[in-house]
Amino acid sequence: MNRPLSTRLRRAAAGLLLAALIPPALATITTASAPAPSASSPLVDGVSSRIADDAAMAFWYGDFDRLEALYRSVRQSTELVDGGTSRLQWFRKGLWRVYGRDDATDPYFAQLEALTHAWASKRPNSALAQLLYARALHARAWSFRGGDYADHVLPAAMKEFHRYIALEKEQLDRNASLLKNESTADIYLLMIGRTAVAPFDQMHALALDALARNPADDSGFQELATASLPKWGGSADLFDAVAREAARRARPGSGMAMYAFLYDDVSGDFPGDLFETSDVDWPTMRQGFRDWLARWPNRYMLNRFARDACHAQDKPTTLEVLNQIGDQPLERAWGNQFESCRRWAREP
Amino acid sequence: MNNRSRAVAVLLAGLAIAASCLAEGATAAADRQMADGSVAWMARVLQVPTTPDIDPPLRDAMAGLVREHVERLRTLVPAWIAEERARQGVGLKPGTLDRAIHNRVVNELALWRLESPGADYDAALARALLRPGICDRPPRDNYMGTLMTWFQAVPAADRPVLLAGERTLLAHWGTHRDALAPPPERSLSEEAADEIARLRSGRTVPDVAMPPLLADAAFKGQLAHDGSDVECALQQWGLARALHRGDPPTAALVSWRYATMKTAEDWSQRLPGADKNADPAAYPPVASMWEVTGWVEVRVTLDAGGRFASARVTGRQLVVPGVTDNPPVAFETLLDAASIAGAPRQFKPVVPPADGSAPKPVALRLNWKLQ
Numbered sequence: 252m253n254r255p256l257s258t259r260l261r262r263a264a265a266g267l268l269l270a271a272l273i274p275p276a277l278a279t280i281t282t283a284s285a286p287a288p289s290a291s292s293p294l295v296d297g298v299s300s301r302i303a304d305d306a307a308m309a310f311w312y313g314d315f316d317r318l319e320a321l322y323r324s325v326r327q328s329t330e331l332v333d334g335g336t337s338r339l340q341w342f343r344k345g346l347w348r349v350y351g352r353d354d355a356t357d358p359y360f361a362q363l364e365a366l367t368h369a370w371a372s373k374r375p376n377s378a379l380a381q382l383l384y385a386r387a388l389h390a391r392a393w394s395f396r397g398g399d400y401a402d403h404v405l406p407a408a409m410k411e412f413h414r415y416i417a418l419e420k421e422q423l424d425r426n427a428s429l430l431k432n433e434s435t436a437d438i439y440l441l442m443i444g445r446t447a448v449a450p451f452d453q454m455h456a457l458a459l460d461a462l463a464r465n466p467a468d469d470s471g472f473q474e475l476a477t478a479s480l481p482k483w484g485g486s487a488d489l490f491d492a493v494a495r496e497a498a499r500r501a502r503p504g505s506g507m508a509m510y511a512f513l514y515d516d517v518s519g520d521f522p523g524d525l526f527e528t529s530d531v532d533w534p535t536m537r538q539g540f541r542d543w544l545a546r547w548p549n550r551y552m553l554n555r556f557a558r559d560a561c562h563a564q565d566k567p568t569t570l571e572v573l574n575q576i577g578d579q580p581l582e583r584a585w586g587n588q589f590e591s592c593r594r595w596a597r598e599p
Numbered sequence: 600m601n602n603r604s605r606a607v608a609v610l611l612a613g614l615a616i617a618a619s620c621l622a623e624g625a626t627a628a629a630d631r632q633m634a635d636g637s638v639a640w641m642a643r644v645l646q647v648p649t650t651p652d653i654d655p656p657l658r659d660a661m662a663g664l665v666r667e668h669v670e671r672l673r674t675l676v677p678a679w680i681a682e683e684r685a686r687q688g689v690g691l692k693p694g695t696l697d698r699a700i701h702n703r704v705v706n707e708l709a710l711w712r713l714e715s716p717g718a719d720y721d722a723a724l725a726r727a728l729l730r731p732g733i734c735d736r737p738p739r740d741n742y743m744g745t746l747m748t749w750f751q752a753v754p755a756a757d758r759p760v761l762l763a764g765e766r767t768l769l770a771h772w773g774t775h776r777d778a779l780a781p782p783p784e785r786s787l788s789e790e791a792a793d794e795i796a797r798l799r800s801g802r803t804v805p806d807v808a809m810p811p812l813l814a815d816a817a818f819k820g821q822l823a824h825d826g827s828d829v830e831c832a833l834q835q836w837g838l839a840r841a842l843h844r845g846d847p848p849t850a851a852l853v854s855w856r857y858a859t860m861k862t863a864e865d866w867s868q869r870l871p872g873a874d875k876n877a878d879p880a881a882y883p884p885v886a887s888m889w890e891v892t893g894w895v896e897v898r899v900t901l902d903a904g905g906r907f908a909s910a911r912v913t914g915r916q917l918v919v920p921g922v923t924d925n926p927p928v929a930f931e932t933l934l935d936a937a938s939i940a941g942a943p944r945q946f947k948p949v950v951p952p953a954d955g956s957a958p959k960p961v962a963l964r965l966n967w968k969l970q
Contacts, residue, residue, distance in 0.1 A: 308735060309732070309735075310811060311735075311810065311811050311812045312731065312732045312734060312735035312810055312811075312812060312828070312832070313731045313732070313808075313809075313810025313811065313812075313832075314731040314732030314735065315731060316731065316732075317731075317732055349811050352815065354819070355814075355815060355818070355819075356818055358798050358799050358814070358817075358818045359811075359814045359815055359818050361798070361804075361805070362798075362805060362808050362809045362811070362813075362814035363811060363814070365804060365805050365808035366808035366809070366810065366811070368808075369808055
């Protein structure tokens with residue numbers, strides 16, 4: 252359980268070769284195609300939803316200047332707003348609503364590619380324009396591949412998928428100098444790394460680099476955590492190690508907040524019950540929830556705390572948090588489990 | 600004739616003159632009332648909205664244009680009424696006159712937005728319309744609100760050009776527009792549909808990329824003439840493509856102007872009988888309401904067996920009460936759909952050529968008369 256991280260990273264690297272076989276929709280945060288505005292976002296109040304909405308709408312209407320102005324205002328902000336997410340992350344969530352439309356077909360993504368390519372060509376010195384084009388290539392790659400298991404994808408489609416991922420990589424490499432201060436470039440490289448089965452230490456370095464470029468942008472560690480899941484070729488103890496490292500590095504002074512966040516975020520990605528098949532340490536996760544909520548109180552995390560406490564069969568904590576929630580649970584945090592958890596928690 | 604008879608005759612003549620004077624007075628009063636009503640309606644249609652996001656100098660300039668124009672209408676509309684009375688002679692029913700004047704007003708509104716006041720205006724307008732995000736604005740169900748949204752976004756040098764152009768266009772109301780461009784052979788939406796089909800079918804690179812909201816709707820088959828932001832984006836895309844292929848702004852704007860022009864149908868309330876179950880080849884209630892008659896010519900394409908394959912409108916000659924000095928542009932398309940729907944019923948299959956060549960298209964003329 253507590254083996255050094257480097258050992259676990261090496262062991263995991265081989266396992267990552269399996270990654271290409273995993274259907275992306277089951278695993279990824281940033282490439283999954285579930286674009287529903289607001290409802291797909293863990294937090295939708297105040298500043299955060301405004302940033303995401305503004306970014307989504309500016310992109311949706313093809314207004315690059317408005318996007319660029321918004322990006323300038325968020326890209327170096329280190330403030331964590333509302334539920335504890337950086338402005339830049341909310342901005343990317345807004346973009347994702349446009350890139351990640353799961354009901355769209357290839358002609359839609361071809362238009363996205365053409366639009367962002369035109370922006371990038373017209374504005375060679377705009378980091379955002381280059382990033383948007385790279386991300387459009389990524390979205391188009393997945394439009395060819397689809398969300399099925401790799402061995403169910405037609406060879407021609409898989410070939411196009413790899414071709415577009417390679418084009419995205421080229422686009423980021425070609426603009427490496429321009430993008431040297433953009434944490435988003437690291438996030439996109441991590442996304443490529445996961446699909447292209449990059450060595451884990453390389454991905455780890457990218458996650459650290461993203462954090463160095465913008466200390467509030469911990470999406471790199473979220474990507475790394477996803478890549479370390481068993482279904483992507485990682486393992487339970489590797490994930491735990493990454494979660495602990497993320498808690499240590501990503502949000503200094505916030506205790507184990509990231510540990511709780513990452514485990515909660517991927518709870519459906521471990522086979523079966525998280526508390527049986529992962530290496531999660533509930534007391535640590537519980538403390539992480541408390542740390543998160545002390546700094547960034549919000550309804551979603553509070554509801555998830557109660558739900559996870561219920562799954563961990565920690566009745567006193569479940570009851571304590573349910574009492575804070577009262578009779579108005581946040582449905583999207585619970586699925587259909589609120590009533591059963593409440594009944595269980597109230598049982599003598 | 601004795602004195603008594605003479606007195607009766609004089610009395611009767613006097614009564615007739617008095618009755619005539621009274622009738623004339625009543626007619627004049629009714630005409631004034633109609634004119635005042637029409638001017639008031641147009642003043643409302645052209646009202647400058649008070650939304651706070653328009654900068655004051657632009658709002659003031661537009662309000663000034665509207666004031667000038669409303670004054671102009673106070674002279675124009677009575678002249679139109681007099682003209683209509685002279686054309687139709689005595690016994691003109693108030694309802695008929697009212698219909699004619701309203702038709703003319705609606706047609707003038709359409710002509711106003713169809714006409715080009717000059718190349719400089721058109722170049723500036725095209726720049727304004729191509730501005731990204733122009734379709735992402737609160738809907739303004741108002742001419743002046745829409746114009747202000749466009750004009751506010753242009754570079755400072757363009758604004759005087761656009762305002763001067765608008766002044767010119769408004770001053771043309773009531774005149775014959777001899778420089779009016781005819782509608783394009785294929786409408787903006789037909790051209791867009793062709794291009795969308797081309798983009799959907801293969802890996803062709805678009806000349807001009809769509810904004811995502813348009814791409815999303817276009818490839819899901821969700822385009823509609825509904826005044827939405829998607830329709831605005833489609834029109835913007837059509838204009839951008841025309842400019843991209845090298846059309847000068849004035850030429851490129853022709854399709855856009857016809858596509859965005861408010862037609863009589865747009866002004867119509869939902870009519871009784873205009874339900875989805877109605878016979879699509881029947882006289883459209885909306886055309887009946889505006890009393891539009893005339894003929895529509897359609898070109899019928901045949902299949903190899905000489906049977907009906909498809910039809911498209913190639914020409915029309917419509918009669919619209921009140922619209923005599925200019926083409927009835929606001930009414931042109933009211934009978935199109937019914938004509939296309941009716942074409943298969945009028946069409947008689949032809950014997951295909953013996954040499955195996957494709958049968959030539961057939962022209963059909965559908966006459967529309969109010970019952």
